[in-house]
Amino acid sequence: MNKNLEIELPSTGAPLLQAESLLQAESVGKTVPGPDGELTLLEDIDFTLSPGQSVAITGPSGSGKSTLLGLLAGLDTPTSGEVLLDGKPFSKLDEDGRAVRRGELCAFVFQHFHLVNDLNALENVMLPLELKGAASPRKTASHWLQRVGLEHRLKHFPATLSGGEQQRVALARAFAVQPQLLFADEPTGSLDHANGGRIGELLFDLNRESGTALVLVTHDQQLAKRCQRHLQLEEGRLFERSESSIESLAEAATESSAQ
Amino acid sequence: MTNSWLRPWRDRAFQLLALAISIAGFALSSIILLHAELEQRFAVRTAEMLGGELALTGTRAPEPAQIELIKTNATATVVDFSTVLVLNDELLLVSARAVDNKYPLYGQMQIASGRFEGTHAVQAGPTPGEVWVADQVLDRLHVQPGDELNIGQKKLKLSAVIRQLPDQSAGFYSMSPRIVFNQHDLEATGVLGPGTRITYRQMISGDAGQISRLQKNLEPTLRPDQRLEDIENAAVRSMGPLKQLTLWANLAVLLVSMLCGATIYLATSERVAHRSRLAGLLRSFGAPRRQIISRLLGSEFIAILPASAIGSLVGIALISILRQSLDWQGSMAATSVQWLTILFAPMVLWLAFALPRLTALVRVPAIDVLNQRNKPKPLSTNIELTAALGAPVLLAGFLTSSLADLGNLLALLVILGAGLPALLWPLLKGLDLVSGKLPLASRLALRRLSRRPSLTLPLLAALTMAMAVLALAGQTGNQLLDDWRSRLPEQAPNHFVLNLFEKDFDTFNTWLEKQEAITQPLYPIVRGRLTEINGVPVSQAVTKEKENRNEALNRDLALTEAADMLPSNKINEGAWHPAKNTVSVEQELADRLGLRLGDKLLFITSQGSINTEIASLREVDWDTFEPNFYFMFAPGGLAEQDVTWLTGFWLPTGDGKRLAELMLQLPHITLLDVNTLLNKANEIIGQASAATALLAALLMLAATLVLTAALLGGQAQRGRDNALLRTLGGNRALLYRVTWAEFITLCGCAALAAMIIIFAALYPLTAQLLNDNPTLSYWQLIPLLIGLGVAGVGVLASRGALRKPALSLLRDEA
Structure with missing residues (x-):
């Protein structure tokens, strides 16, 4: 696998990191108007992620995982507190400013893949490279599709790819821009067990090889266990889980699936 | 629930x-x-x-069995014949009409109490003992209301001046002026001798069902001299604006x-x-x-x-x-x-x-x-x-x-409306293939369009149709209004003068100048009767049945000569006066008489005869208020004949004394006041114009709606695309550029297709509606402007999609 990485990649223009913490949330909160007044989704979230570090965020449905991911990725803005990216204010930028910063440093993998249906696999991977103004988007995209094992599917449109293949294209699209930070929202949530396992494997391999920091939102405790840190969201608050509690959770999950 | x-x-x-x-x-x-x-x-x-929904015409009165069939319906009877009025050594050939008390079934008669008095409408004809006459009779016989006139052996009191009968045909001047009296006096006149050419006309009214039943029952009873006419087959010439407007409305129904x-x-x-x-x-x-x-x-x-x-x-x-x-x-x-x-x-x-x-x-x-x-x-x-x-x-x-009327246009619209987007599709695909070197925004826009046929093709077809309809509605609507306006310019001649001699010109022109009247060209008129076609007497050349239908054969015709054709006339066959001694014949009359190019005609006139050859067949617009002629000779064709002159003029409104003054100076002329006809035509045109404007507005509203639907149609997909682009780092400017490029390409293609449709549809449309050839106008470029406008509105309407939060992807709202 490492052999592929020996190809000299064209630069995608990713800036070098300047701060010690790559992503930082300071007392972040989010409320939305509800039928009985303000509804608090997230409260007092403090969180720091170093370059290259991986963190899993788990929690029951409705605990606010996707909301937190949206805030951290600058897709939404907090109602209190602040998010910093590479030591610089991120959540306080306007939408365009956040989009540009995101394009420079981040990439995404979604549960439902979100490939552009009318672009083929190669063009889907090229898209963020073209947005960044990368030098040889076609060459880079081909390389990454080869890296995820889809070199024979370059001209295929999403509708003709299986779920697992679509998520591979999404992974290639994410890593092609050589991001400093990858946000993954339930990346195996739409796949069967075997495919999910393979995609998880590929995700962590690519992550390790690229030295990318990872924020992974998942229900999959096995996947969460592979991250360096594990945060648990409960009723809008974030708790750091210790190694032992993760193990016991993983065991419980394994037992329940065995039954 | x-x-x-x-x-x-x-x-x-x-x-x-x-x-x-x-x-x-x-x-x-x-x-x-x-x-x-x-x-x-x-x-x-x-x-x-x-004169009714059905007319039974014959040279004798209807049979009792026919009367029996008709009697349940409302009917009116008129008896038409030609006779001569004699007074103080003056002879005047007139078209006489004896009417019953039910006449007219439809419309009103416009009459006046004196030569230069105002016109008013009446619902019934003259009572027994009375006669109404046209203005010309007063002028020619020097009589006035209150005088008595002899119709054959019966003396009748002249009680009113006829300005218009409801069933008066489009030609508003005639060589034989009209007189109307009551049928009660008909027998007493004694004019209905065996040699008199008489037309009995039974006019019948009823609803469509009654008329069709009656028609079916009457058909087998018809004598050889009788014929039935209903509204459908009435040999009534085009009703001008109303007919055009009805066609236009048909088209509007289809397009809307x-x-x-x-x-x-x-x-x-x-x-x-x-x-x-x-x-x-x-x-x-x-x-x-x-x-x-x-x-x-x-x-x-x-x-x-x-x-x-x-x-x-x-x-x-x-x-x-x-x-x-x-x-x-x-x-x-x-x-x-x-x-x-x-x-x-x-x-x-x-x-x-x-x-x-x-x-x-x-x-x-x-x-x-x-x-x-x-x-x-x-x-x-x-x-x-x-x-x-x-x-x-x-x-x-x-x-x-009335699909038959619009058949060709309809086929064209359907074929082009459905076919053109399909033809444009390869163009879009081709653009996509060569888009590699285009900027990112254009490339993305082209891909969005060229790779979603199920979204793009219906959109393209709808935009194309809407643009074509908007432009066609605008152009043909405008042309219709122009056409009507040009028929009745503000200062259209409202008076016509006949029987003018060359020696009268100075007096006449002085009078015109004094009244600030606007003059028209003078036409020489020679009275003549068509007697032979290719050396065969008309009575043999034209069948009896055809002859009955052709008043042209039974009376003197106004023959004229002119170097230039009238602007409202159109040559259908042949050429305008290629040689001396040729004549141009009105198309409908030529059809009725079976005349062809090259046929040789002989006319008998007061000075002998005129031999001529048909060099062209001409279409005449009878609805214009300008003199029209069945036969127009090449210059010199009427040389050495007794010529009088005809012209028209526009006289500003004022009192009748001005005309009385003219009649005093030139008592032998015939003066026709067509203000009544003109007002009626103006009223119809006014209503038709209002209705046209309304229809055009409706069409435009419907077209705008399509455009709106087209713009809103792809918004959800556009929102998903934009949210993803935003997540991947695309800024708002890029999203705007992509959206602009998408709409400009889409609207550009639609405008191109619409212009092709317009050029293709314009010919049958103008031929059908305006009986004319299409003209180039700025309306044909309208789709480009609409395209630009729609693209702008499209981008504005897409603001929601441009603002679609990237977060929606995480929440799977897309």
């Missing part, structure tokens, strides 16, 4: 669909009603010209149906995309097809009903207001079938355009829920296309029952 019919209204796609149905209801109801009003006016006008259909199709596509998940869920819960139909389609149908009803009601209200403002009397003209059509037409459109798409919901497989797929497979494209193209055609045919 109580508010299940309200639920669909929460969906924007449904709101648009409902709006389209409302506009369809509004446009169709107003056009159907307007069409019915116009048809009725057209029919009344034709009936006025014919197509445009509203296109909107319904686009809005339904969006609606189906929104509802397919529910359909899949119902399927996965085990709902049978029947249940899905009743739950999804049933509620859709019920929810659409109020939209349809509101639209129709607004249309009905609009026409009521229009009727009031145009002072159209009586109850609405629409028949019960037309009212039913108003009620159901929008639903027919919905069934044709929406149902094939909606039925896709029934076929959504449960697995699509698991696959998160939200685009159900459509029914066969062919079925959809056939339904979508066939529905408005059938509907329009049903509504207007």
Whole structure:
């Protein structure tokens, strides 16, 4: 696998990191108007992620995982507190400013893949490279599709790819821009067990090889266990889980699936 | 469940669909009603010209058995013949008409109490002992109301001056002036001897059913000299504006149906995309097809009903207001079938355009829920296309029952409307292939368009049709108005002078200058009778039946010569005066007499005869207020004949003394006042113009609606695309550029196709509507402007999609 990485990649223009913490949330909160007044989704979230570090965020449905991911990725803005990216204010930028910063440093993998249906696999991977103004988007995209094992599917449109293949294209699209930070929202949530396992494997391999920091939102405790840190969201608050509690959770999950 | 019919209204796609149905209801109801009003006016006008809905004409009185058949209907009888009035050594050939007390069945007679008095309308003819005469009789015989005139052996009192009879044919001057008296006096005149050429005309009124039954019963009883004419086959010349407007309204029905259909199709596509998940869920819960139909389609149908009803009601209200403002009397003209059509037409459109798409919901497989797929497979494209193209055609045919009139245009629109987007498709694909070197925004826009045929092609077709219709409606509507205006310019001649001699010119011109009248060219007139065609006497050359129909053979004709053709005339065959001694003949008369190019004609005149050869056949517009002639000779063709002159002039309104002064100076001339005819024509044109403007506005409204639907149609997909671009780091400027490029390309292609349609459709359209060749005008470039405008509005309308939060992808709202 490492052999592929020996190809000299064209630069995608990713800036070098300047701060010690790559992503930082300071007392972040989010409320939305509800039928009985303000509804608090997230409260007092403090969180720091170093370059290259991986963190899993788990929690029951409705605990606010996707909301937190949206805030951290600058897709939404907090109602209190602040998010910093590479030591610089991120959540306080306007939408365009956040989009540009995101394009420079981040990439995404979604549960439902979100490939552009009318672009083929190669063009889907090229898209963020073209947005960044990368030098040889076609060459880079081909390389990454080869890296995820889809070199024979370059001209295929999403509708003709299986779920697992679509998520591979999404992974290639994410890593092609050589991001400093990858946000993954339930990346195996739409796949069967075997495919999910393979995609998880590929995700962590690519992550390790690229030295990318990872924020992974998942229900999959096995996947969460592979991250360096594990945060648990409960009723809008974030708790750091210790190694032992993760193990016991993983065991419980394994037992329940065995039954 | 109580508010299940309200639920669909929460969906924007449904709101648009409902709006389209409302506009369809509004446009169709107003056009159907307007069409019915116009048809009725057209029919009344034709009936006025014919004297009734049915006319039985013969050289003898109808048989008792025929009278028996007719007696249940309202009838009026006139007896027409030519006779000579003699007074103080003056002889005057007149067209006499003896009328019964029922005459006229339709319309009114316009009469005046003296030569230069104002005109007023009356409903019944002269009483026994009275005679009414045309102005010329007063001038030629120097008589005035109150005097007595001898018609044959009967002395009648001259009691009024005739200005217009309702069934007066379009030629407003005649060599033989008209007189009218009561049938009660007919026998006493003793003029009906064996040699007199008489026409008995029995005019009958009744509804369509009665007339058709009567016609069927009368046909077998007709004598060889008798013929039946109904409104359909009446040899009435084109009714000008009314006829054109009726055609234009037919076209409008068709186009509005197509445009509203296109909107319904686009809005339904969006609606189906929104509802397919529910359909899949119902399927996965085990709902049978029947249940899905009743739950999804049933509620859709019920929810659409109020939209349809509101639209129709607004249309009905609009026409009521229009009727009031145009002072159209009586109850609405629409028949019960037309009212039913108003009620159901929008639903027919919905069934044709929406149902094939909606039925896709029934076929959504449960697995699509698991696959998160939200685009159900459509029914066969062919079925959809056939339904979508066939529905408005059938509907329009049903509504207007005059597809024959518009057949070629219709075929053209359907072929081009459906075919052009398909032809443009390779162009879009080609652009995509060579887009590698284009900027990113253009590339993305091209890919969005060229790789979503199911979204782009209907959009392209709808935009193309809407643009073509807007431009065609604008151009033909404008041309119609121009055409009408040019027929009746503000200072159209309102008086005509006949029997002018060359020695009168100085006196006449001095008088004209004094009155600040606006003059027209002078035409030399020679009275002549056509006697031989290619050396064969007319009586043998033309069959008896044809001869009966041709007044031209039974009377003196006004022959003229002219170097230039009249502007409103058009050569259909041959050339305008290629040699001396040639003549140009009016087309309809030539057809009736069986005349062809090269035929040799002999006319007998007071000075001998004229031999001539037909060099051209000419189409004449009888509705213009300028002199028209059946026979126009090449210059010199009337040399050495007794020539008098004819001209027209416009006289500003003022008192009748001015004309009396002219008559005093030139007592031998014949002066015709056509102000009454002119006012009537002006009134018709005014109403037709208002109706045209209304129809054009309706067409434009429908076209705008299609454009709106087209713009809103792809918004959901555009929103998803933009959210993803934003997530991947695309800034707002890029999203705007992509959206602009997408709309400019789409609208550019549509404008191109629309311009092709306009150029192709303009020829049959102008030939049909205006009887003219198309002219180049700025209207043909309108699609480009519309395209630019639509692109701008499209980008503005896409602001919502541009602002679609990237977060929606995480929440799977897309």
